[in-house]
């Protein structure tokens with residue numbers, strides 16, 4: 001049996017690790033629990049990287065994957081096969097109003113975002129997009145250009161890539177706790193949403209094919225869209241013949257208390273992008289499109305393993321479980337329970353500046369001073385470390401997303417039980433008590 005240290009050392013020697021470097025080993029996982037190579041157990045309050053929305057090794061998901069592996073582990077995307085067809089049908093049925101009848105499959109979130117860009121360009125004849133300052137849509141060349149814009153670190157990481165990065169039209173994002181325009185909701189009358197029109201009219205050089213937004217801006221500080229924002233942007237898109245594209249790579253699949261987070265807004269988009277959890281833990285992403293926006297030229301988009309049969313089989317079973325067990329409703333109820341516990345903690349720990357939650361998508365913004373809202377980013381880093389020491393895996397935003405890294409993330413499995421939610425609260429309370437001792441001046 002290799003030790004944690006041996007695994008770290010082998011990793012350091014051979015793996016180019018370019019997505020963070022946590023000193024954590026995961027050897028086995030079940031439900032909401034992960035175990036390292038030496039048997040230490042930790043409660044995972046972030047579903048892997050918000051991927052295993054039903055927890056690890058859900059018996060029905062694993063059985064479906066195994067059934068597919070016993071039939072064919074791979075099928076070329078140029079032919080037809082059952083698991084992909086069934087997955088597409090289930091997604092279409094689960095889509096808002098059942099109106100997104102076409103599915104473009106891909107592998108990861110970033111390439112599905114590119115797929116949505118292709119579809120929007122074909123549907124509108126436009127070539128430009130409007131995106132948001134703290135948006136995150138991926139790390140491919142096209143999606144880096146759609147993503148975060150405004151930190152020094154990002155300028156460094158873009159160096160040399162300029163020739164590949166297309167210009168996109170960026171506008172300030174919604175963020176009511178720290179309004180980029182220093183206005184207050186609702187007296188602001190959604191000034192930030194109106195900026196989308198400014199970008200379309202005054203900033204774009206050519207026709208805008210689409211406005212791409214996350215209903216819950218996830219990596220960029222864990223911020224939900226304020227009420228009315230999507231209505232306003234929908235009207236703007238309609239006035240200018242641009243598609244409204246929602247990136248639900250993080251927020252979709254019951255995470256936000258609905259199958260799709262955009263359903264909370266009452267607005268119907270034109271394209272919905274899914275990834276991360278879509279394959280029940282296996283790599284899979286997709287764009288859900290209405291019939292009229294589903295045209296692509298042959299060969300203009302695609303990957304050899306797109307719509308992988310094992311991922312489709314696992315994903316289709318995951319969707320069935322979500323619907324049969326009303327896990328969107330469970331996420332809403334368990335999210336409310338978690339938020340109640342967090343509000344109690346906010347009464348005890350002045351470090352908690354703001355709490356934001358839609359279902360089981362929860363952000364805890366830490367500040368050293370509630371009046372000035374100065375970010376407590378060191379405290380957030382320390383909180384992550386203490387949480388792990390207390391047997392709890394949580395997440396945190398980071399500067400690479402145009403964020404100061406002071407927002408803790410909780411995104412537990414959407415089938416979490418009340419007992420599991422309470423256990424998260426116990427371990428988090430212990431953690432925040434320890435962190436508060438280190439920041440006694442927080443007020």
Ligand SMILES: Cc1ncc(COP(=O)(O)O)c(C=O)c1O
Nearest residue numbers: 108109110136137138247249250
């Ligand atoms: C909203 C959003 N879109 C797209 C992506 C890119 O997904 P992937 O890393 O699978 O390419 C992410 C990843 O964090 C994301 O959060």
